[in-house]
Amino acid sequence: MGKITEFDIDGTLYQTELTKKFENRKMWKKPDPKQIKSFIPGTIVEIFVKEGQKVKAGEGLMILEAMKMKNRIEMPFDGIIKKIHVTEGVKVPNRLLMLEIE
Amino acid sequence: MSLKRNILDLRKRKEKVLQGGGEKAIQKQVAMGKLTARERVTSILDEDSFHEYDLFVEHEARDFGMEKKELHGDGVIIGTGTIYGEPVCIFAQDFTVAGGSLGLMHARKITKIMDHALKMRVPLIGINDSGGARIQEGVNSLAGYGEIFFRNTLASGVIPQLSVILGPCAGGAVYSPALTDFVFVVENISKMFITGPEVIKTVLGEEISMEELGGAKVHSEITGNAHFYALSEYECFEQIKKLLTFIPWHNGKKAKAFPPKPPKPEFKIEEIVPADPTQPYDIRNVIKSVVDDSDFFEVMENFAGNIVIGFGRMNGETVGFVANQPMVLAGVLDCDSSDKAARFIRYCDAFDIPLVTLEDMPGYLPGVDQEHMGVIRHGAKILYAYSEATVPKITVIIRKAYGGGYIAMNSRHMKADFMFAWPTAEIAVMGPEGAANIIFRKEIMAAEDPDAVRREKVAEYKAKFANPYVAAAKGYIDTVIEPLETRNMLLHSIEVSSNKADRRPQKKHGIPPF
Numbered sequence: 120m121g122k123i124t125e126f127d128i129d130g131t132l133y134q135t136e137l138t139k140k141f142e143n144r145k146m147w148k149k150p151d152p153k154q155i156k157s158f159i160p161g162t163i164v165e166i167f168v169k170e171g172q173k174v175k176a177g178e179g180l181m182i183l184e185a186m187k188m189k190n191r192i193e194m195p196f197d198g199i200i201k202k203i204h205v206t207e208g209v210k211v212p213n214r215l216l217m218l219e220i221e
Numbered sequence: 222m223s224l225k226r227n228i229l230d231l232r233k234r235k236e237k238v239l240q241g242g243g244e245k246a247i248q249k250q251v252a253m254g255k256l257t258a259r260e261r262v263t264s265i266l267d268e269d270s271f272h273e274y275d276l277f278v279e280h281e282a283r284d285f286g287m288e289k290k291e292l293h294g295d296g297v298i299i300g301t302g303t304i305y306g307e308p309v310c311i312f313a314q315d316f317t318v319a320g321g322s323l324g325l326m327h328a329r330k331i332t333k334i335m336d337h338a339l340k341m342r343v344p345l346i347g348i349n350d351s352g353g354a355r356i357q358e359g360v361n362s363l364a365g366y367g368e369i370f371f372r373n374t375l376a377s378g379v380i381p382q383l384s385v386i387l388g389p390c391a392g393g394a395v396y397s398p399a400l401t402d403f404v405f406v407v408e409n410i411s412k413m414f415i416t417g418p419e420v421i422k423t424v425l426g427e428e429i430s431m432e433e434l435g436g437a438k439v440h441s442e443i444t445g446n447a448h449f450y451a452l453s454e455y456e457c458f459e460q461i462k463k464l465l466t467f468i469p470w471h472n473g474k475k476a477k478a479f480p481p482k483p484p485k486p487e488f489k490i491e492e493i494v495p496a497d498p499t500q501p502y503d504i505r506n507v508i509k510s511v512v513d514d515s516d517f518f519e520v521m522e523n524f525a526g527n528i529v530i531g532f533g534r535m536n537g538e539t540v541g542f543v544a545n546q547p548m549v550l551a552g553v554l555d556c557d558s559s560d561k562a563a564r565f566i567r568y569c570d571a572f573d574i575p576l577v578t579l580e581d582m583p584g585y586l587p588g589v590d591q592e593h594m595g596v597i598r599h600g601a602k603i604l605y606a607y608s609e610a611t612v613p614k615i616t617v618i619i620r621k622a623y624g625g626g627y628i629a630m631n632s633r634h635m636k637a638d639f640m641f642a643w644p645t646a647e648i649a650v651m652g653p654e655g656a657a658n659i660i661f662r663k664e665i666m667a668a669e670d671p672d673a674v675r676r677e678k679v680a681e682y683k684a685k686f687a688n689p690y691v692a693a694a695k696g697y698i699d700t701v702i703e704p705l706e707t708r709n710m711l712l713h714s715i716e717v718s719s720n721k722a723d724r725r726p727q728k729k730h731g732i733p734p735f
Contacts, residue, residue: 128583129655133551147589210426
């Protein structure tokens with residue numbers, strides 16, 4: 120047997136091995152609406168806003184091109200752009216923090 | 222006039238085509254650590270049993286200068302032969318000919334041998350080693366894949382289909398293996414993916430090697446796309462041959478029976494399982510202590526280890542085993558283990574292989590990731606597969622059988638034919654700790670010493686429910702047996718089920734929670 124660990128199911132502690140897949144699972148985090156993250160890996164082709172700028176809900180923030188499709192990222196609610204973490208032309212992986220809103 | 226000249230001409234033509242992609246391409250294939258397509262076919266089949274067809278087929282590509290190229294056999298070998306004296310159909314893509322790329326005639330050769338296998342009711346073995354669609358042939362190569370997938374689906378559940386990945390198998394090509402019953406992969410040689418590392422890098426900027434993206438380990442451990450993992454091609458061929466000893470040649474026939482043998486004496490069933498339900502053990506040893514010659518052939522050994530599936534023989538006849546593995550993740554059911562078990566149950570049902578279920582599990586795996594991955598619909602597959610199965614179905618509850626897992630693991634309520642339980646069996650809605658915490662919450666919270674009261678209440682619950690006798694009193698369990706009686710009870714119950722007739726309502730087909 121491999122490494123035996125205590126494993127809690129409904130309050131009972133079982134002695135058992137864990138799997139690699141289980142140990143590498145992603146912990147769930149409550150999404151923060153003030154953080155704009157990439158929803159697909161791709162390229163930032165255009166950024167419409169600057170840091171400190173007031174932006175209304177629905178206005179365009181940037182274009183994320185992925186799979187030959189130009190996706191317009193929109194402002195989710197009225198606010199101020201706190202920080203932009205990407206520049207035009209960069210490739211971004213999935214779930215990368217691209218922009219923060221105040 | 223003598224036939225000699227014609228015969229010599231035939232021999233010369235054959236000799237030329239048998240070179241495949243030629244000396245240089247063969248050297249390249251060997252340098253990659255791979256056998257040639259023809260070597261693979263002859264290594265899997267009985268000696269001198271292979272007969273090849275469509276050797277003189279030529280490709281159909283007429284654009285991009287392809288019309289000037291000669292592609293021997295159009296990059297695939299098809300034929301018939303025998304394994305242990307029994308007939309099989311086989312195809313092997315030849316990477317030395319245009320990278321084994323699939324064009325119209327290549328696909329026609331494959332579909333020809335598939336049609337033959339289905340008509341003749343013999344297993345089909347497909348060896349995949351191909352760069353993918355032959356781009357120069359355009360939509361014709363896509364049509365070719367489509368024709369193959371359609372036949373894979375038609376043949377599913379009628380004849381066994383084995384896919385052997387011995388090289389790249391990329392893009393649409395991967396869907397043929399995915400539609401077949403068993404997929405074999407070999408370390409460093411097999412590569413399967415929809416989109417390769419190059420495309421992923423240029424389009425998405427993610428860098429990953431072929432091996433990390435879709436190598437043999439990835440598919441046998443993480444994705445569950447592969448059923449058998451080997452370190453060499455020869456080990457892989459042995460796995461194929463061993464599998465074929467356990468499965469029937471088609472769905473109207475029983476698997477070949479072997480002379481019955483007792484289990485090996487070193488597997489002592491009473492010494493394998495600890496009485497304390499929180500202590501782990503290897504369920505495979507329990508299987509080995511009941512099957513003939515302790516010969517258990519495990520399927521998907523490296524994927525979702527919390528459930529064990531595979532074939533063994535009892536009284537010389539093939540039986541499919543589904544067993545919770547307390548040694549891995551306490552034997553819980555989760556998305557992966559549900560998929561793994563459900564598909565195997567359907568395989569056994571399709572090919573008339575009796576099912577033995579060994580149960581020892583504390584329930585479904587809790588967690589946000591499981592819920593969000595859809596443990597509801599994945600878990601439902603087990604319920605569907607067991608309920609639908611009409612082969613003899615026997616369950617032995619060894620220790621824990623809690624909650625939804627108890628229902629799912631071929632309970633009486635899924636129409637198990639025989640339900641046996643060891644005296645260590647605990648059949649309850651949940652484990653004693655969790656149950657006591659809910660039922661006696663107020664008393665525990667109000668107590669001066671809550672821990673002492675909790676312990677007392679857990680003990681009370683255990684005494685009342687953590688046993689097989691409550692379920693036995695309702696007839697949900699047929700009999701409580703001593704561990705040593707397990708093999709005999711299984712032998713007997715399989716024997717008396719041999720003429721089982723169980724009908725389901727007429728329908729076109731059900732709608733399983735895919």
